[in-house]
Amino acid sequence: MTEPSRTTIRQRLFAFLIAGLGGLAASAFSFSLAVYEAAHPPRTPKAVPGEQIDTGRWLVTLRSARSGTTPPTGIPPWKPTRLVMVDMDVVNQSATPSNLLSRAVTLDVPQAALQPPTDYLDRDKGLAGHFNPGMPERVTLAWEWPEGNPVPQRLNLTINGQIYKLRDNLYGASDWFDADAVATVELPVEQAP
Amino acid sequence: MVDPSAGIGRSHRGYWLSMAALVVALPAALAAQSWEDVRAWRAQHGREPVPAAVGQAIDYAGARWTVTRLTRLAGGQGHAVVLAEFEAATADPQAAGSSPCQVLLADGDGRTWQPVLFADPAVRKTYPEAEERSLCGGPAFAAAAPGKPALMAASFTVPASARDLTLSIAMLTALPAYLSVSEPRQ
Amino acid sequence: MTGMMRTALAVTFAAAALYALQHTRPLYSDITSPIVSWGGMGEDVEASAFRLSLDRVRVARTLNVETFGKTKPYTSSGVWVVAEGKAEAKFETLSLISGEWLSRRGVRYILTDRIPATIEMMPGDVYQPGLPRPLLLVFEMPPEAVNGGTVVVARSKLMPLDDEIRIATDASEADIEPALTIRRNEEGQPWSILPQG
Numbered sequence: 001m002t003e004p005s006r007t008t009i010r011q012r013l014f015a016f017l018i019a020g021l022g023g024l025a026a027s028a029f030s031f032s033l034a035v036y037e038a039a040h041p042p043r044t045p046k047a048v049p050g051e052q053i054d055t056g057r058w059l060v061t062l063r064s065a066r067s068g069t070t071p072p073t074g075i076p077p078w079k080p081t082r083l084v085m086v087d088m089d090v091v092n093q094s095a096t097p098s099n100l101l102s103r104a105v106t107l108d109v110p111q112a113a114l115q116p117p118t119d120y121l122d123r124d125k126g127l128a129g130h131f132n133p134g135m136p137e138r139v140t141l142a143w144e145w146p147e148g149n150p151v152p153q154r155l156n157l158t159i160n161g162q163i164y165k166l167r168d169n170l171y172g173a174s175d176w177f178d179a180d181a182v183a184t185v186e187l188p189v190e191q192a193p
Numbered sequence: 194m195v196d197p198s199a200g201i202g203r204s205h206r207g208y209w210l211s212m213a214a215l216v217v218a219l220p221a222a223l224a225a226q227s228w229e230d231v232r233a234w235r236a237q238h239g240r241e242p243v244p245a246a247v248g249q250a251i252d253y254a255g256a257r258w259t260v261t262r263l264t265r266l267a268g269g270q271g272h273a274v275v276l277a278e279f280e281a282a283t284a285d286p287q288a289a290g291s292s293p294c295q296v297l298l299a300d301g302d303g304r305t306w307q308p309v310l311f312a313d314p315a316v317r318k319t320y321p322e323a324e325e326r327s328l329c330g331g332p333a334f335a336a337a338a339p340g341k342p343a344l345m346a347a348s349f350t351v352p353a354s355a356r357d358l359t360l361s362i363a364m365l366t367a368l369p370a371y372l373s374v375s376e377p378r379q
Numbered sequence: 380m381t382g383m384m385r386t387a388l389a390v391t392f393a394a395a396a397l398y399a400l401q402h403t404r405p406l407y408s409d410i411t412s413p414i415v416s417w418g419g420m421g422e423d424v425e426a427s428a429f430r431l432s433l434d435r436v437r438v439a440r441t442l443n444v445e446t447f448g449k450t451k452p453y454t455s456s457g458v459w460v461v462a463e464g465k466a467e468a469k470f471e472t473l474s475l476i477s478g479e480w481l482s483r484r485g486v487r488y489i490l491t492d493r494i495p496a497t498i499e500m501m502p503g504d505v506y507q508p509g510l511p512r513p514l515l516l517v518f519e520m521p522p523e524a525v526n527g528g529t530v531v532v533a534r535s536k537l538m539p540l541d542d543e544i545r546i547a548t549d550a551s552e553a554d555i556e557p558a559l560t561i562r563r564n565e566e567g568q569p570w571s572i573l574p575q576g
Contacts, residue, residue, distance in 0.1 A: 129492030352509035
């Protein structure tokens with residue numbers, strides 16, 4: 001072993017300083033990046049009804065919105081509730097069937113969160129189950145509107161995208177994960193008695 | 194400077210000693226970690242049969258059990274239906290009813306059958322009262338009149354060629370002991 | 380110099396080995412994938428807990444479901460595939476919940492959930508050891524998925540490393556019938572498949 005020289009201590013202090021400055025610079029950079037992103041949120045593009053929106057897993061084309069007390073089955077429930085229904089065409093683009101369409105199409109409402117909507121298959125006039133890949137279907141999503149809240153004239157819908165990760169961060173499993181919103185659509189609501 | 198070759202000899206011996214210790218330590222660590230789980234797993238499976246005959250009252254899981262009937266009927270289409278009727282008399286029906294109960298029919302080859310949910314028409318025709326009995330578990334004990342035993346039944350759909358059938362009734366809290374009743378010889 | 384070259388070579392070799400390992404690592408779904416037993420149409424395929432055979436696969440554009448005297452038509456943007464077969468549990472009572480159609484391109488289609496459970500299909504049945512019983516699978520898919528499709532049957536969808544039986548079907552896009560009727564029977568075979576509505 002060689003004897004420690006007098007300059008070693010100064011060298012060590014110098015090394016600490018450099019490392020500290022580097023770490024400080026890194027945290028300052030990440031903080032300012034966060035502030036910048038908060039000040040400039042990404043703009044979600046607007047889409048029009050009738051336009052086909054690619055969410056990654058789904059191809060969604062919104063058609064119309066209406067409100068009424070009769071669900072798409074045609075059978076009024078024993079407890080009448082006001083429903084807001086949105087008609088759309090969907091195609092599942094992934095390789096496995098999915099019944100999570102309500103994650104892709106969400107309603108922007110100012111008041112408290114609504115219950116998740118019910119999917120109805122127009123073809124059967126009944127509840128929709130899984131959507132098989134590559135099969136276009138007409139679907140109606142029906143949200144139960146809470147009592148006392150008036151149904152708005154125009155509905156704002158957000159279409160959320162999903163990405164497919166071959167290896168996720170937890171198990172390394174392959175799955176679809178929620179990504180940023182892909183589009184927002186405004187639909188006029190036809191009021192029915 | 195220390196003699197380098199002596200150091201190397203010592204570190205070689207230390208290396209092989211550590212490897213030998215690993216052979217012992219690794220299985221010991223595995224055993225210590227999983228001992229409780231293995232014991233719990235073994236306890237969950239019936240391993241100690243409490244033998245009984247049809248009509249014989251026997252104490253098991255804090256109740257007095259009697260298998261009153263274990264018969265085989267001909268079902269349609271090449272299968273047979275085995276009907277088991279049994280009752281349990283206990284001073285504390287609530288406690289008995291809170292433990293899950295598993296009823297199985299096993300044959301000499303190790304195949305097992307679980308009770309069917311809906312009685313076969315052959316059972317309904319020959320033993321209509323059996324339909325009023327519940328499956329083994331909470332509802333049967335709850336439905337028992339105070340002081341009277343809980344009446345239970347289970348029916349199984351088995352191939353007509355099944356032989357050496359034994360009925361096993363297991364209360365989860367009393368495992369690994371379980372009641373074992375053999376089909377009476379015809 | 381050779382010392383440095385050897386170090387450089389060792390590092391390169393290590394990097395290459397790590398790269399190869401990283402890129403050939405199997406996916407999680409391959410590691411936990413079920414243990415498959417293969418077979419063809421009409422063959423009795425054995426898995427460790429159950430055995431299955433598929434006797435006939437039919438394809439139609441419209442499916443009519445007849446229960447209790449009433450017929451309800453089911454249309455589709457694709458075609459309906461109806462597979463009939465037999466299954467038997469080997470050692471203990473079990474249910475077969477998961478049935479899928481794997482197309483040649485690797486796309487999966489699950490058993491249809493549009494047909495009511497009054498028609499006895501595979502997920503609603505209980506299989507007893509020693510007693511084979513008839514089995515019905517109904518799928519809905521685009522016509523391109525029919526050719527070379529494989530029927531995949533397992534006890535459950537979620538259990539990793541469970542048994543799975545895959546049967547390569549002889550279904551063909553060329554034999555699409557215009558309509559099929561599935562009729563619920565009160566006795567005997569639980570259903571009958573009748574051609575042409």
